[in-house]
Amino acid sequence: MLQTDVLIIGSGIAGAVTALQLASNPSRQITLITRALDPIESSTRYAQGGIASLGPHDDIDTLVSDILVAGAGASSPSAARILAEDGPALIQSLLVEKAGVAFDRTDNNLLHWGREAAHSHQRILHVGDTTGLAIISALMDALRAYPNVDIIPGTTAVDLITFPHHSLDPLDAYQPVICHGAYAFDQNERTVHRYLAASTVLATGGLGRIYRNTTNPVGARGDGLAMAHRAGVRIANAEYIQFHPTALATPGADRFLISEALRGEGGILLTPDGRPFMNNYNPQWKDLAPRDIVARAIHHEMETHGYSHVLLDIATHQPAERIRERFPNIYSTCLKAGVDITREPIPVVPAAHYSCGGVLVDEWGRTDIQNLYAVGEVSCTGLHGANRLASTSLLEGLVWGYRAAVHIEDNLSQHPPQHIPTRHEVPPWDESGLTVDPDPALIQGDMQTIQNLLWHYVGLSRSDIRISRAIRELRHLWNEIESFYRNTRLNDGLIGLRNAVEVALIVAQAARHNLLSRGVHYRSDTNNP
Secondary structure, eight states: OOOEEEEEEOHHHHHHHHHHTTTSSTTEEEEESSSSSSTSSSGGGGGSEEOOOOOOOOOHHHHHHHHHHHHTTTTHHHHHHHHHHHHHHIIIIIIIISSOOOOOOOOTBBBBOOOOOOOSSSEEEEETTOHHHHHHHHHHHHTTTTTTTTEEEEEEEEEEEEEEOOOOOOOGGGSSEEEEEEEETTTTTTTTEEEEEEEEEEEEOOOGSSSSSSOOOOSSSOHHHHHHHHHTTTTTTTOOOEEEEEEEOOTTTTOBOOOOHHTTTOEEEEEETTOOOOOGTTTGGGGOOOOHHHHHHHHHHHHHHTTSOOEEEEETTTTTHHHHHHHHHHHHHHHHHTTOOSSEEEEEEEEEEEESSSEEEOTOBBBBTTTTEEEGGGEEEETTSSSSOOOEEEEHHHHHHHHHHHHHHHHHSSSSOSSSTTTTSSSSOTTTOOBBBOOOHHHHHHHHHHHHHHHHHSSSSHHHHHHHHHHHHHHHHHHHHHHHHHHHOOOOHHHHHHHHHHHHHHHHHHHHHOOOOOTTBBBBTTTOO
């Protein structure tokens, strides 16, 4: 058992910033756990395009307006203003000055500002096309300098520890729900430990791996959302799953993200026979339309004409040297897959990319359970509404990671916890009597079933008959997986499978409940605006 002041679950930008801000108080003990063996491994690592800020001739009101327009009327105006007002200064103070992130500059040593879909100004800061990797590497380097921060990789959170649910005192049943930490699985020891904390922060990222086609890494299976749901935390906007319009579509290759920054640099979407088509769907923005519009346009072209993919052409709009300089990672990855993006268009398809909803939090990252916070993609601040504006996710993780840390520090300083439970008050994890090892074939097969159900029935285009079919089959699968889980020794894959089926049901049920098409949630069977 481990006791700490603050337990942070997840090592992306949101969790890392929370830890970094809290670490400035040397008397504060921070423990950060991550299921990845390398703490740098998270969705942040794969963020290519950049992080939104305020560019030249830009202003706060314009950024707020762009966020609200992209969010299709469902974004919180107050959350958008917090992001626009606080974000640029935090980029400078935390990322540039404290962590040492060096954003790209022009030959004149001025910041190079990129532009992405639905942004009315050039306001995207970037480090080549590996911005997320540069940011999270710098943050982890900065964190390692603090002796009061413990980073524990290879540790998968299993469930939140909440009272009265996990309390051994029956009188706690009459008290408000409080989070006291989490049970976590040590992948090396294959044992579950209790991590008890005065404050707990969910920073577990997204859920894209519940879909067959996704740009997300293997750990993005909704772990934090599922744990919060089991604890009774309020969840909002779970139906709003953003599909990135352009993921690499070559046989045998992962759905590698092709950043929309390529379209920001002049790239054009074409049918396989070379016909531009975005003007038919959004004459104002064309290829720089919001992601939901572009993704549905591609999906419609593929379904209508039987295409297996469409094409993204940057080769005829930028010199080869510029492409290699601006997009080195995309260039090299596509080249390995047999596509030279300086000479030929890139075959692309839409893929599940970002969860706009999640654990509902306030402006300080607080959930409706005492001492539990959520930051980053696992949370729902209201910022993204029904469709996230490009490159605001890293900024949201930065802003709310910082704000959660400020609130936690103020709260612990002004109201020190009266009591953190001891080992005698929280039951240890009980695996007595379990004799069955997890079967990887069952885990893989069930996960593929979940992914196919979500992709076909709760994907880019939804209807009641599709969603209802998904829910019926997912409920049956949930029962099978829960029985499997209750009788089997744990491993990371089994924990993830249990969470994935629960999150899939959350998404499907939210999609069935919402009859109005809005943003990324498109219902083909209702009257759509």
